[in-house]
Amino acid sequence: MIFGRKKSIPSELTKKPWWREYGEALLVAAILALIIRTFIVQAFKIPSGSMEDTLLIGDHLLVNKFIYGLPIPFTNKHFLAIRHPQRGDVIVFEFPEDADKPYFERRDFIKRVIGTPGDKVEVRNKRVYINGKLYAIEQERHKESSVVGPQYGPRDNMRPVEVPPGSYFVMGDNRDRSYDSRFWGFVPEGNIKGLAFIKYWSWDSKKHWPRFNRIGRLIE
Template identity: 70%
Template sequence: MSKSEISTPTAVKKPWYREYAEALFVAAILALIIRTFVVQAFKIPSGSMEDTLLIGDHLLVNKFLYGVQVPFVDGRYLTIRHPERGDVIVFEFPEDEGKNFFQRRDFIKRIVGLPGDTVEVLDKKVLVNGEPYQIPQEIHKENNIVAPGFGPRDFMPAIEVPEGHYFVMGDNRDRSYDSRFWGFVEESKIKGLAFIKYWSWDSQASWLKKIRWNRLGRPIE
């Protein structure tokens, strides 16, 4: 056979709809991997973290800083650091334990007590290990004092944070349902660190003021 008689097979072009479907499939897989292990978007539905986070703020959560969580596998892997006091975290609400997947809620609060710390609330003031703990972000919108015996909002006896757990509070201290009421957050329930506000929408404002431009791209402190 002469050289001129040798033919090379020609590539068969895929139909456009198949190429489109494959591209969508790859994009969906990448998005799922990023959402599961790297970063996830959340929206703020309540005012418990005002004025740090407002209703309608959209934020991104770093999911690998505290270690990668593999679905259906216990433990964390490739941990960069553990949660620290002052971190704003997203976590699975402890009281939703045992509910089906669609009934579980995500909460966002700030870490106040670390494992081994003693946390106490006296007349609205927070004490950690016997020392006052006050941060610039905290606010109080209620003038009244809830007396001891009528709820833990303003008076809570000293409690020790168990190993592997965290005590969290909302920055809007008088209007936050947090560890004072339902206890501690297990480290395995923490989804990640909230680190930036990428969008903010005020549904109550006029159309020209609905976008809170001054909050876009701002780090969460």
């Protein structure tokens, strides 16, 4: 007689039911997807033309969620930031005027950073001046030739404003058709969700056809 030998258990008795295996696999996949979406990268779709021609309606893009710091879910706080937003960055942020709305009713906007903390930003006859110097970029577009006076709002003429600490002044590249910091003020850094960095898909709803020349293009 041999002592200490354990009896083997038939595999049929140890194998999990198929529904349990699939359920566990789906649960793990869902958790991983949530972690990636919350802390690493998130997909967004462009619904308006305020960033033309950099971003068109129907462009789908990915946003780096960790470069400005890992977000703490359901708050506007971040930690372990690689760097702060810089002038020229295209950012996705929670619209500041939605702060009093329930969390799931708040809207996300996408604009370009124009002014950083301490900058003095001014608009004169459509042209942007930062700290008294003209700031012109190749991405900006002016699709209306006429210049409207200050009595019609700050679109083409805006008095100098200083960007407060921890905030940013943003504008759309389609300057004549963008609702941005000229109208509603600054973006607190805590509202910024990430840096838009690549277009992974683009769909032209008028032609019902993909824009293949835009797919995989970096956002500059």
